[in-house]
Every structure is written in C-alpha cells, then in structure tokens.
Amino acid sequence: MRPRGRQDSNTGTTTSKRPWLPVPFEQWPAEARLLLGMIALWSLIGLAILGSASWWVAAREMGDATYYLKRQAIWMLASWGLLYAGVSINLRRWLRLAGPALLVGTVLVALTLVIGSTVNGASRWLVIGPIQIQPTELIKPFLVLQGAALFSHWGRISSDQKVIWLGVFAVTLGLILKQPNLSTASLCGILLWLTALASGLPLWAMLGTAGAGLAVAIGSISINEYQRIRVTSFLDPWKDAQGDGYQLVQSLLAIGSGGLWGEGFGLSTQKLQYLPIQSTDFIFAVFAEEFGYVGSLLLLVFLLLFGFVGLRVALSCRSNQQRLVAIGCTTLLVGQSILNIAVASGAMPTTGLPLPMISYGGNSLLSSLLTAGLLLRCSLEGAGLEPGKPRRNRRLQARQETMPIG
Template sequence: MNLRLLIPFFDPTVKDWSLTARLMRWLTFLWLAIGMFVLFSASYYHGEVEKKDGLYYITRQLLSIAISLVIFNAIVHSPLRKLLKVAQWILLGILVLLLLTVLTGMGQNTMGATRWIAIGPIQLQPSELIKPFLVLQGAKLFGRWEQYSIRVRVTWLSIFAIVLLAILKQPNLSTTSLCGIGLWSIAFAAGLPLRYLAGTAIGGGLVATMSLMMHSYQRSRMLSFLNPWQDERGDGFQLVQSLLAIGSGGVWGNGFGLSQQKLDYLPIQDTDFIFSVFGEEFGLVGGVLLLSIVMSYATLGLSIASRSPDPVHRLVAVGATTFIVVQSLFNIGVAAGMLPTTGLPLPMFSYGGSSMMASLIQSALAIRVARESAAAKVIPIRL
C-alpha cells in the first residue's frame, strides 16, 4: 500500500489528473485553509473562557480534518461504481443512527434540538453525515430511474422521506430543507417529469408549513428576521448581534483576530454565525472574496457535471455541488439577515467534525467524477 495516497497534500498522482479535478482539489484546500484561520479567531476566546484552553476547539477541529482528509483521498482514488454499490448500506446504517437519535433516549439535546448521538467518546451528528450518501443514492436512483421497477422506486423514495422526517423530528427544519432541495435538484437534473417535481415541491412546502405551525420558536425565527430590532433582546438577539458584527467590519474589516462581537456578544460564533466574525474581521472585501470562492466552486462543480458522459456520475457532481453551495448561501444569508435564522453550519468553516467530514466527502465525490470523466489514470489504493 502506498501510504502517500492517504495524504492529500503529498499525493504523487495529482499530476496525472484532469485540470478540473486539480482545480476542484485546490479550491477545496483553499476554502478549508481560510476556514481554519477564521475558526481559530472565532473560537479562541470562547475556548479560553469555557474550557480554560483557547486552542480547545481548533485542535479538535484539526483532528477531525486529519481523519476527514484520509477519507477524502481514499474516495478520490476509489472508482465511483464501488462507491455507488456501498452507498445504500452506509445510508441505511446512518439512518439507523438518526432514528436512534430522535426516537430513543440516546440522542443528546442541545439548545432544544436532539441532533447528536454519542458512540463511546465520539459525538456524531447523523443528519450531517448522511448528506453525501443521499447524493450517491439519489444519483443512482434518479440516474437509472427508467431501469428500476416501481417497487424499487417507491422503496427508495420512502426511505428518503423517512430520512427527511427523522431530521425534521429533531427538530431541524433547515437541514431537512437542504436535504430536500439537494434530492430535488438531482431529480430535476435527471429529467424526471415536471409533474412529479412540482408535486414534491408543493408537498415539501406543506410539510415545512406544518412544522412552523407546530413549533413556536420556528415561527418566531421566521418573523424576527423581518425586523430583528423589534425584539433585539429576545428573538431578534442573534441576528442583531450578527448585523452589528458585519456592519462594524466596514469595507476592509477590523483585522484578523480583532472581532469584538465574538467576545460574549454574538452567540454560537464558531458554528452558525462564524460568517459574522469573518465579516467583522475582513469586511466587505473579505465577504466578496468568500462569495467568489463559493461561486467558483459552483461553476466548477457544474462544469464537471456537464462534462461527464455517465448520467449517474453527472448527478453525483450536481448533488455534491448543490449541497455545499446551497448550504453555504443559506448560512451567509442567515448571518446577513436575508434569511430566517437557521442552524446550518458554514461548510469547511464552522466547528464540527460531522459537518467537516460530510463537506470533504462531497468535495471528494466531485473530484472523483472529474477524474473519471476525463479518463484520467486511476490509481486505486491497494490494501
């Protein structure tokens, strides 16, 4: 076994990859590197106060990144046909963890939501880990839609529905919406009949409306973002502090590490509102550069999809790109007051091992599609 194949930064095979695969690889690493600097700044004070160790969060995130990068490089060196074969079983396994999280007492409740489950000393967030496998299984199902029997179609559509309902049960409307949008985008790109897509979109809207009616805090979030200053010490507090952070950054920002809002003013500054810290420290210029990275990722991902001759591989690229880009835009939109406050992390920026792993796996899938589309030399990992 060539151990260097497990270390992305020293992968000797990259020179044989297609241009799009190499560009996606380095864009992912650039995004990740910026995210680590921002997380260090956003989490240091919180770690010092809460854990008596300013490096508490960044050291744990670096460990998550190290593990995730090994998986990342394993995927970029694994044929997609093999990944597609095992995806359904991994998805079902994570679904079991998801159901254990919400239907038993094994889930850990934080801030009113049960999204984490502990396996020994390791905390996992199944709703994050399941995303790349929804991409793979969704691409496999919709890409071969006509080849499957009605029974197989209904079975997998039902499993997807159970996944979405389990995430909604946590409750986690934002992640449910993201997963629904991701699967819908894959089905749309696959060319499924519009009547199916329209019906699904309407059904998803009705379910979201019912969730808002059942959960008063979700309604409060939906209304408070329209005028957060009306209740700036209550439901609008998070958004007000976020807007103060971004606004005080001005055009050029206050400088790296010099955010004031992260000092016990801005809540959850190292996860959901990490973009607010970024905006305060790097200003409008930094925000535009980050959006440029996100848009470059979207353009490159869709370019990879358009060049793939295999319909299933094409949908894998569409799904992986959609999940990362839409999640990023949701997070930034929430921090900037353009969307209701949700609990979505910013990919490759926010603290959280499960989110980091899901993001890097999805990037690896897009890179793998690019490699196979260009008929690049495949060098598998031999165990």
C-alpha cells in the first residue's frame, strides 16, 4: 500500500502529500470527520431541495427553471472557501478579528436603516451593484466569537471593557430590532445568553437578562403592528385564512399533504402557486410535502445528531474560549434550523429566519458555512492539531521521553 505521507524518524511527525489541507485528514479526530461529512451532506441536500422548491417560480419569473439553483451553487462554492478559511486559520486569530468585524457589521446594520433596500416593510439589505448584502446574517458568527471572547474571561477583565462590549451587543440587537427584524434579534440575543450561561455567569444575572429580553420583545410586538398581527394570526391562522394567516395555512396544508412517505421529490403542488416564500422561509414545508413524515423525522434526527457531535466537540476542547465557540456555533446552526421548522409547522409565530444551508440566499450560506468551519476548527484544536504542527506519533514520543539521557 502506498503511504499517505512521509514520516520523520526523529520527530515522529507526518508530512501530508496534500498541502491544500490545513491538517492531514487522516489525523483529524472522529468528530471532525463526521462533522465534515454531515456538512457536505447538508449542503448537497440543501441544493437538491432548493432546486425542487424554486424551479416553478424561477421558470415563471426569470424564464429559467434553474436560475436560483445556479446562483445558489455559485454562493455555495464561495461559502465552502470560507469554511476552508475557518478551518485553516488559528482560532485565536478569529477571536482577535471578531471585535472589529462585529463593529463593522453593526455600522452596516445601521446603514440599512438609512440607505437600505426595503422589502415588505423591512430594511435589511444593502445593495452594491448586483450583490445584496444582509449584515444581520453576516455578523452572526462574529457575534458568537466575540461573545466567547468576552464571557470566557469575564472574571479577569475590567469593568470598562464589560460595559463597552455589553453596550455594543445592546446597540447591535437594538439596530436589528429597528429594521424591524425581531426574529434575528431574538436569535442573536439567545446566542449571547446561552454563551454567557455556559461560561458560568451567576444565575441571578442570567434570569434578570432573560426577563429584560422578554420585556423588550413584548414591547416590540406591542409597538409594531405587523409583528402583533403575526402573533395573533399564529394563534388562529384559520380565522383569516385568505389574509394574515395565509402563509401559515398554506404551509400547514403542504406539510399535511405529505402524509407518511410524501408526494415524492419534485412533486409538491403547494409550491406551484399557493405557498409563498417557498424557497426561503417556508422551504421546509416543501420538503415535508415531498418527503412526508418519515423524511421530516429523519431531518430532525440529523439535526439532533449534528447537535450531539457539536457538543462532543465542545467537551473535548482544551480552553474555555474554544468550548464557548463550539457551543455557540452548534447552537446557531441547529437552533436556527429548529426555529425555522417550528415556524413552518405552526409551533411559533411567522418569522424571517432562513433554514441554514437549505434556504436560498448567499448571505445565509456564507454565515452558516463559516460557522461550520469554526466548529471544525474547535474540533481540530481540541485534539491538539495545528496547521504546520502535525500531531506527533504518541508511541514514539513516549518512548523518546522515557529514554535515559546520555
């Protein structure tokens, strides 16, 4: 059998013949290998589901049934490049970058309120030529990183730093809420809250923060009529099935039409002209109609397994910072997926959260796959692997350490 690399007899290290890998793949821990395979599967299934959900609208509106699929494939390639960067770059560098990146992202969120493109009453996009930038999606991984950087050293940093960064978080969430985008603001707030809880902050402070966040959410719903309508229509969507409850009613009809085994791939009828936003916020309804109860259950099991492996990575991390980053990345990918499914199935009020790596949108893809890359990076560093510093042969190292000197 041809060897995969060359081993140094003096140090016991292995030089990979695949320099494009930051760490030789054969040295990756089992959790990292499994995660990479699951991310690749998630991405490929996402493209297939999007192709099925979008072809009819693309053919009618764009004159090309594969219009959205081809654009998503291009974004997918760019996003996998970002995943590679997440795996390749040392986590300490990402943590140093998180603060400035979050500040830039907050400025971009503020710009959406001034010069942003408004769609359905919400200003969430900045248009630069042919590209639409959604800052609220792009800042999510940096919010995880900065939250981990802050809360992991909470007991050792000055009060001024605490106040400054808590203020930055509050301003960022407030600007997102102003767009208005209650769903993303809530998700980001929950991410920071769970990161702080995992770091061991006092329970009384966590309960107080949760109460304050709930009060802000209730206040936002009371002030913004469209949010209030969404909550009331969620409680009884059939009351106004042709009006405010139309989206949820059509989503429930699609899910119910799938039955046990589904209508079959590509055979959804609700996506043709009934289900709105079928390629983004309500793409799960198309999936459920085509793959049925069994397919939906398998998707939930997949998310459960991904979350389990992500938490295994967190437990294997050597530092508190790494652990909090792994918890945040896992929570972002799995939690946002669960929230999207809950909305489509009527378990939560209608919100604008995409299904990671499945819903159409380049910004969401970039954010999700960078988050996945950071999670893989945590796994590699937890196993003691660094680019350019391959893991030593442990048996040879132990033998050398026990050899007598002289």
